[in-house]
Amino acid sequence: MRPPRGAVMVITSAEDITANLVIEALIERDVRVARVDPAEIGDALSFGARMGAGREKWAGRLRTPSRDIELDDVRAVYYRRPTPFSARFAHLPVREAEFAAVEARHGLGGLLEDLYGAAYVNHPAAINRADFKPAQLRMAAQLGLAVPETLITNDVSQARKFAAEHGPIVYKSFRGVPREPADRVAAIWTQRVAEHELDDSISVTAHLFQKEVRKSADARVTVIGRQVFASRITAPADTLDWRGGDPDQIGYDPVEVPASIERALRAYLDRFGLVFGCFDFALEAVSDQWVFIECNPNGQWAWLPDSAAMAHAFADVLIGG
Structure with a gap:
């Protein structure tokens, strides 16, 4: 199989372990990958983009110490967790730092969020819309999911x-x-x-x-494109929030997602314009009903048992565009 045309840009910080898994899966398939942290703007990241004179989209190059990439050669973007621009300019006086960060966010950030024809997983604007718990709970309820x-x-x-x-x-x-x-x-x-x-x-x-919610366990459901990965999470009795417990006492087992909930989750992603989401549920102790807790539109998943399969699911989506 010939590698797909165009590069995949991964926008994230250098320490992002989750993104590393996706990058490795893409490289295994001979896909060109450009890892970019926009907050490195300066000597470590330079760019230039032009439009006009008959051009209908931005054209130009972005350079890092390891990559030199044409902006219109990017076929897909995995938008993860870039370093805030404010960190880049923390050494400046407050007013100058705020100005430089805003200009970088709207200039370089604006270009990277408007790569014409590129598929985003997920687009920052969609992440922002879906990141508010009031909207999450309202959407879940409207789609028929149980909500506390x-x-x-x-x-x-x-x-x-x-x-x-x-x-x-x-x-x-x-x-x-x-x-x-x-x-x-x-x-x-x-x-x-x-x-x-x-x-x-x-x-x-x-x-x-x-x-x-009086629960017997929790469930994490990760939807990546059309693929669904789910784990039943068990913790010591009376644990309210498993995330704050002893990792050695947390158990993960595969769990089948009810068809009605899977349909609702796909609809949830579609309505927010998302390709990927990490959904958390509480499983009621008496009825075993799945109760929606939240959805992280840019969540972590590298710690889950099926993280290798998830990385390849991301590669499928990014290659498919």
């Missing part, structure tokens, strides 16, 4: 009333917390909240509360 009773508020009286009606309830952050110094990642795991713990500090910002 949910309240989003900054009103302590509403929060207390919700806890009284639906307790036990849990609190979840919308996006987690910023990175700590030395680029260490912090997290706020799902946590139980009692009515008496709710106070006026809730008014400071938005909070998400849900009725707790």
Whole structure:
């Protein structure tokens, strides 16, 4: 089989292990791959693009220490997790840093998000639309998926009333917390909240509360193009959020996704303009009902048992365009 024409651009940071698996799968198939972190703009990344004089799309080149690529030669883009532009200009005074980051985001970032004719997995605009939990929960409910009773508020009286009606309830952050110094990642795991713990500090910002799902296990369903990968995730008894537990005590087993849920997930991706998504479900202990928790439109999957097969599924999508 002849390798496909055109290159695949992988937009991500240098430390992205998940992207490495996809790059390896593409190289195995003799696909030309250009790994680009836009935040390296400067001596390590230069570019030039022109349009006009009869041109209807941007044409030009992008150069890194290891790649020299024609922009109109890119057939597909795997958009992962590039370094924020703000990190590139952190050494500048605040005002200059903000200006440089915005200009880079709209100039270089704008070009990389508008490569005409290239297939995106996923396009940053689609990721952004699908990244908000209110939209995720609304879409899931409209597609017939079970969704926990949910309240989003900054009103302590509403929060207390919700806890009284639906307790036990849990609190979840919308996006987690910023990175700590030395680029260490912090997290706020799902946590139980009692009515008496709710106070006026809730008014400071938005909070998400849900009725707790009494579950026997969790499920992670990863949809890549037309391929579906699913694992049943088990943790020690009374574990509320398996992500914060001891990895050695977490079990992963293949699980079959009910046909009705698989149809809903495909429709979910279609409506958000996504090609790929990582869906989390809680499996109710009594009924074994699949309860939708969230979808990460740009999620991690390298830690899952079938990550090698997933990498090749990504390669299939990117090669197919």
